[in-house]
Amino acid sequence: MTALRLSLVMAVSAAAGVAQLGGIYTINPMQPAGGNNFTTIGAALTALHSQTVIAPVNFQVYDDAGPWTEANPVATFINGGTAVISVRAPLTMGISAANPVVFEAAPGEFPVLDATGQPFGVVLHGTQFVTIKGFEILNATSDGVNIYTDALSQAQANLFSNAVIGCRIHDIGGCGISIYQNGGSPSIAFEGTIIRNNFLWRCQVTHAGGNATWRNGYLNERRSIRAIIENNTFFADTGVGPTFGVYCTYYAAPIGGPAASFFNNIIVKTVANGNVIRHIDAASFPLTQDNNVYEDLSGGQFLGGASGVAATFAAAQAAYPTLDANGRSGPVLLANGPTGDLHLTAGSLAIDAGAPIAAITDDIDGETRPVGSAYDAGADEFSVAGASVTAIGSGCPGSGSLVPILAGNSLPTLGNLTFALEIGNAAPQSAAFLFPSLAAATPAIPVGGSCLVHIDLVTMQLLTSSGFGPFGPNQTDNTGYTSFPLPIPALPSLIGASIYWQAGISDVGSPTGFTLTNAVATLLF
Numbered sequence: 156m157t158a159l160r161l162s163l164v165m166a167v168s169a170a171a172g173v174a175q176l177g178g179i180y181t182i183n184p185m186q187p188a189g190g191n192n193f194t195t196i197g198a199a200l201t202a203l204h205s206q207t208v209i210a211p212v213n214f215q216v217y218d219d220a221g222p223w224t225e226a227n228p229v230a231t232f233i234n235g236g237t238a239v240i241s242v243r244a245p246l247t248m249g250i251s252a253a254n255p256v257v258f259e260a261a262p263g264e265f266p267v268l269d270a271t272g273q274p275f276g277v278v279l280h281g282t283q284f285v286t287i288k289g290f291e292i293l294n295a296t297s298d299g300v301n302i303y304t305d306a307l308s309q310a311q312a313n314l315f316s317n318a319v320i321g322c323r324i325h326d327i328g329g330c331g332i333s334i335y336q337n338g339g340s341p342s343i344a345f346e347g348t349i350i351r352n353n354f355l356w357r358c359q360v361t362h363a364g365g366n367a368t369w370r371n372g373y374l375n376e377r378r379s380i381r382a383i384i385e386n387n388t389f390f391a392d393t394g395v396g397p398t399f400g401v402y403c404t405y406y407a408a409p410i411g412g413p414a415a416s417f418f419n420n421i422i423v424k425t426v427a428n429g430n431v432i433r434h435i436d437a438a439s440f441p442l443t444q445d446n447n448v449y450e451d452l453s454g455g456q457f458l459g460g461a462s463g464v465a466a467t468f469a470a471a472q473a474a475y476p477t478l479d480a481n482g483r484s485g486p487v488l489l490a491n492g493p494t495g496d497l498h499l500t501a502g503s504l505a506i507d508a509g510a511p512i513a514a515i516t517d518d519i520d521g522e523t524r525p526v527g528s529a530y531d532a533g534a535d536e537f538s539v540a541g542a543s544v545t546a547i548g549s550g551c552p553g554s555g556s557l558v559p560i561l562a563g564n565s566l567p568t569l570g571n572l573t574f575a576l577e578i579g580n581a582a583p584q585s586a587a588f589l590f591p592s593l594a595a596a597t598p599a600i601p602v603g604g605s606c607l608v609h610i611d612l613v614t615m616q617l618l619t620s621s622g623f624g625p626f627g628p629n630q631t632d633n634t635g636y637t638s639f640p641l642p643i644p645a646l647p648s649l650i651g652a653s654i655y656w657q658a659g660i661s662d663v664g665s666p667t668g669f670t671l672t673n674a675v676a677t678l679l680f
Contacts, residue, residue, distance in 0.1 A: 175206055175207050175208075175209045175249075176202060176203065176206045176207070176208050176209065176210075176212050176249075177208065177209045177210025177211065177212060177254070178191070178210060178211075178212065178213070179191065179213045179215065180192070180193065180199065180212070180213065180214050180215070181193070181214075181215050181216075181217065181261065182194075182195070182196055182198075182199050182214055182215070182216045182217065183216075183217040183219060183261075184217075184219070184220040185217070185219040185220055193214075195225060196216070196223060196225050196227065196239060196240055197225055197227050199214050200227055200240070200241060200242065203242065203247055203256065204243060204246035204247055205246070206248075207248045207249040208247070208248065208249035208250050208251075208254045208256060209249055209254065210254055211253075211254055211255055211256075211257075212254070212255075212256045212257070213256075213257045213259065214256075214257065214258045214259070215259060215260070215261035215262070215264075216258060216259065216260060216261060216264070216266045216290070217261050217264050217266065218260075218264045218265050218266040218267065219264075221267075222266075222267040222268070222269040223239050223266060223267065223268050223269065224239065224269050224270075224271065225239050226238075226239070226273055227239065227240065227241040228241060229241045229243075229274070229275060229278045229280065230243065230280075236273065236274035236275065236297070237273045237274065237275070238270065238273060238274065238275035238276060238277055238278040238295075238301070239268040239269070239270055239273070239275075239276055239277065239292075240258055240268065240276070240277045240278070240287070241275075241277075241278045241280065242256070242258075242278070242279050242280065242282050242285055243278075243280045243281070243282075244280060244281030244282045244283075244304070244314075245280075245281060247282070250282070250283065250284050250285065251284060252284055252315070252316070254284075255284040255285070255286065255316075256284065256285045256286070257285075257286040257288060258285075258286070258287055258288070258290075259286070259287075259288035259289050259290075260288065260289030260290060265289075265291065266289075266290055266291070267290070267291045267292075267293070268290050268291065268292045268293070269293055269294055270292070270293065270294050270295035270296075270299075271294040272294075272296070273295060273296065274295060274296050274297040274298070274301075275295050275297055275298055275299075275300075275301045276290075276292035276293070276294075276295045276298075276299045276300060276324070276327075277290075277292060277299070277300045277301065278300075278301045278302075278303060279300070279301070279302045279303070279317050280303055280304060281303075281304040281305075281314065282302075282314065282317055283314040283315045283316060283317060284315065284316050284317070285317050285318075286317070286318040286319075286320060286349075287300060287318070287319050287320070287322065288318070288319075288320045288321050288322070289320070289321045289322065290322050290323075291322070291323040291324075291325075292322055292323070292324045292325075292327075293324070293325050293326045293327070294326050294327075295327050295328065295329075296328040296329075296361070296363060297327075297328055297329045297330075297363040297370070298327065298328075298329045298330045298331070298332070298333045298363070298370070299322075299324040299325075299327045299330070299331045299332060299355075299358065300319050300322070300324065300331070300332045300333070301330075301333050301335070302317050302319075302332070302333065302334045302335065302345060302348060303333070303335050303336070303337065304336050304337065304343070304345070305336075305337035312343060313343050313344050313345070313346040313380070314336075314343065314344075314345050314346065315345075315346050315347050316346075316347045316348070316349065317345065317348050317349070318348070318349035318350075318351070319332055319349070319350050319351075319353060320349065320350075320351045320352055320353070321351075321352045321353065321519050321521075321534075322353045322354075323353070323354045323495065323519075324353060324354070324355045324356075324358065325354075325355065325356045325357045325358065325495050326357045326358075326360065327357070327358040327359070327360065327363075328359075328360055328361040328362070328363040329358070329359060329361070329362065329363030329370040330358060330359070330363075330370055330371070330372060330373065330374065330375045331353075331355040331358040331373045331374060331389075332350060332353075332355070332373075332374045332375070333369065333370060333375050333377075334348050334375070334376045334377070334379040334382065335369045335375070335376075335377045335378070335379075336377065336378035336379070336410070336411070337369075337378075342378075342410045343378075343410070344378045344379060344380040344410050344411050344412070345378070345379045345380070345382075346379075346380050346381050347380075347381050347382070347383060347415070348376075348379060348382045348383070349382075349383045350374060350382065350383065350384045350385070350387060351383070351384075351385050351386055351387065351514075351515060352385075352386050352387065352515065352517075352518060352519045352534045353387045353388070353519070353534055354387075354388050354390075354495065354497045354519060354534050355373045355374070355387065355388070355389050355390070356389070356390040356391075356392070356492065356493075356495050356497065357392065357393050357495070358372075358373040358391075358393065358394075359371075359372065359373060359391075359393055359394040359395055359396065359399060360393050360395070361395065362395045362396040362399075369405065370396075371396060371398050371399055371400060371403035371405065371433065371435070372394075372399060372400045372401055372402055372403030372433070373389050373391060373394075373401050373402070374387070374389070374401075374402050374403070375403045375404070375405070376403075376404045376405070376406065376411070376414070377404075377405045377406065377407060377411065378406065378407050378410045378411040379404070379406065379411050379414075380406070380411050380412040380413070381412065381413075381414065381415040381442075382414040382415060383414070383415050383416050384402070384414055384416065384417045384418075384420065384441075385416060385417075385418045385419050385420065385512055385515060386418070386419045386420065386509065386512070386515055386518075386530075386532070386533060386534055387420045387421070387533070387534055388420070388421040388423075388489075388497040388533040388534045388535065389401050389402070389420070389421065389422045389423065389424075390423045390425075390489060390492040390493075390495075390497055391422065391423065391424040391425065391426055392425045392426055392492065392493060393426055394424075394426040394428050394429055395428060396428075396429070398429070398433060398435055398460075399428050399429030399430070399433070400429050400430040400431065400432055400433025400434075400459060400460070401422050401424055401429075401430075401431055401432065402417070402420075402422065402431070402432050402433075403432075403433045403434075403435065404433075404434045404435065404436075404439050404460075405435040405436060406434075406436055406439050407436065408436060408437075408438065413438070413439055413440060413441050413442050414441040414442065415441070415442050415443070416441060416442070416443045416444070417441040417443070417444040417447065418443065418444070418445055418446055418447070418509075418510060418512065419446050419447065419508075419509035419510060419512065419515075419530060419531075419532045419533070420447045420448075420532065420533065421447070421448045421449075421450075421487055421497075421505050421532050421533035421534075422447070422448075422449050422450075422451075423449075423450045423452070423487050423489065423492060424449075424450070424451050424452065424453050424455075425452045425453055425492075426453060427453050427454065427455055428453075428455070429455065429459070430455065430456050430457060430458060430459035430460070431449055431451050431457050431458065431468075432457070432458050432459075433458070433459040433460045434459075434460040434461065434462035434463075435460050435461060436460070436461050436462070437461040437462055438462060439460070439461075439462045440462050440463070440475065440478060441478075444478045444479055444482075445478075445479055445480060445481050445482060445510065446479075446481050446482060446508060446509050446510040446532060447479055447482045447483075447532060448482065448483045448484070448485075448487060448504055448505040448508050448532040448533070449468050449482070449483070449484045450484065450485060450486060450487045450504075451467075451468065451484070457470070457471055458471045463475060467484075468482070468484040469484065481508075481510070483504050483505075483508055483532075484504075485504040486502075486503070486504055487499070487503055487504060487505055487533075488500045488501075488502055488503040488504070489503075497533070497534065497535065498535045498537075499531060499533065499535050499537040500537075501537075503531075503537065505531055505532040505533050505537075506527065506531050506537045507525075507527050507528050507529040507530070507531060508529070508531065508532045509525075509529060509530030509531050509532045509533075510529075510530060511525070511529070511530055512530070515530075517536075518531075518534060518535050518536040519534040519535055520535070522536055522538060523536070524536045526538045542566040542567045542568045542677075542678055542679060543566065543567075543676075543677070543678045544562065544563035544566065544567065544675050544676070544677050544678075545675060545676045545678075546561075546562070546673050546674070546675055547595055547609045547655070547673060547674040547675065547676060548599055548607060548609040548673050548674055549673050550606075550670060550671050550672040550673050551604060551605045551606035551607070551665075551670050551671050552605065552665075552670065553581070553582050553660070553662035553664055553665040553669075553670035554582045554662055554663070554664025554665065555664065557580050557581065557582065557635065557670075558580060558670075559578055559579070559580050559581035559582075559635070559658070559660055559670055559671070559672045560578070560579050560580050560672060560673060561576060561577070561578055561656065561657065561658050561672035561673055561674070561675050562576070562577055562579070562675065563575070563576055563577070563675065563677065564576075564577055564638070567641075567643055567677045567678065567679050568643065568679075569643060569644070569645045569646065569649060569650065569679065570643065570644070570645035571642070571643045572642040572643070573640075573642070574640075574641050574642060574643050575638045575639055575640045575641055576589060576638070576639045576641060576656055576658075576675065576677075577636065577637070577638045577639070578629075578631065578635075578636065578637050578638070578639075578658055578660065578672060579634075579635060579636050580635055581631045581635040581636070581637070581660045581662075581670065581672075582631065582635060582660060582661070582662040582663075582664065582670070583631055583632065583633045583634065583635050584630060584631060584632070584633065585630070585631050585635075585660050585661045585662055586627065586628035586629070586630060586660070586661045587627055587628060587629045587630070587631055587637050587658055587659070587660045587661075588625045588626065588627035588628055588629075588658060588659050588660075589624065589625060589626040589627055589629075589639045589656060589657075589658045590610060590615055590619070590624055590625045590626075590656065590657055590658070590659070591610075591615065591618050591619075591623060591624040591625075591626075591654055591655070591656055592610035592611045592612075592614045592615040592618065592654070592655040592656070592657075593611065593614035593617075593618070593653070593654065593655065594610070594611035594614055594655060595609060595610060595611060595655055595674065595676065596608055596609055596610055596611050596612065600612065602667070602671075603666070603667040604665065604666050604667045606667060606669075606670065606671045607671070608657065608671065609655075609657055609673065609674035610655045610656070610657045610674050611655070626639050627639070631660065639658075643679060649679045650679065651678070651679070652678075652679045653676055653677065653678050653679075654676075654677050654679070655674055655675070655676050655677075656674060656675050656676075656677065657671060657672060657673070657674040657675075658671070658672040659671050659672075660672070
């Protein structure tokens, strides 16, 4: 649906006085209520529960007022309480594949759902086509995200395509994400639930009541079918309960069934209890499972449950060769697992270990995938500040008002023996010198006329006194061009080195007798 159509739909609905939702709305307490802005999550939920969805709805949530701690009611058959976000299907009309609903972080915002003292951070009760995206969710006593239905919200067919994407879920009493259908008639399942690009740590801290049929893992499915579980990172240093598995299923066939895909995930387990993966009932292996990376530091059993058991990942690969044929086991090298920094660091086994997935083009931070030769496993796509040449400031005019320019001929990568800095637009047939430094001048230093020195003079003098520069003189040609070759050796010790450069050119047409180029910062990699 185009933006024009959305605008027309909303305009016609408003003119007619009909309570209908469609389009983009904000949830921001720092802005006035009204129009397309709600000042509370509860107000947005009230609108969603009382109006008909007639077009895609996007609620963009802001973080300006701090963590969200609202307690919105959850009315379920056995699992009542409150949640910061509580979407209740019996009260919501019009949501469909064509008209989905998304709650997500507004661009550039990092909203936190703090469920301290509440059972849930998010509850999607009997919903379908609802997405939760880009939130930090913490401190729920039961589940971070609870996707649930029962007799109070029973539909006539399976519930499709709820999604949890790009969230950070931690310090949760029970499951980080629980997908649970509680029976009733007719018997249905959540189908095609999407779990992608999430960080989960410090879940299953208390087992949240000890229910052994639906609250077992960091991610737990019961009466779920064809779930899509891709590019998530689990750091399991907590976990209790007799049937604990970091990824755990209890499908209760024939209502539920295997996941459609379990791809490109990372599971690091340090807690001694339970399994890395546990399928409580038989025939529960995902339909496709591959390119996952595991690091089990617990010394416990890798795979458990009625579908099959294996002491280690290697034993699981040998016993079940169709599962994780390209999977890996070894050092994941997370930045800081216990504090929730689940980004990859250099040398991680997960780098380039993933398979391409058309629906995933970025990572949990919004950075593009892939970087390097292949997709990384987990929610983070590892990247480093690569080699770069960055212009700083501008030069000053000389003869004919020409302003000389300094730029690189390529990227300053290790082993690039043809790298050079080039001067253009300078006075023809003039002497040029290139000066190095280890920092930029802040602020820039005036040296006459409109000329400014953009490099630090102290470190410039240190470098030149040690014989590293100045380079030149090089004579510019008839077009005002010259080049300073700066071959870069393939020395790992140079990785991350920054050198700043600026050139001066003799110019008899300038009041000062010279001109200066802009400066450049070169980052070697």
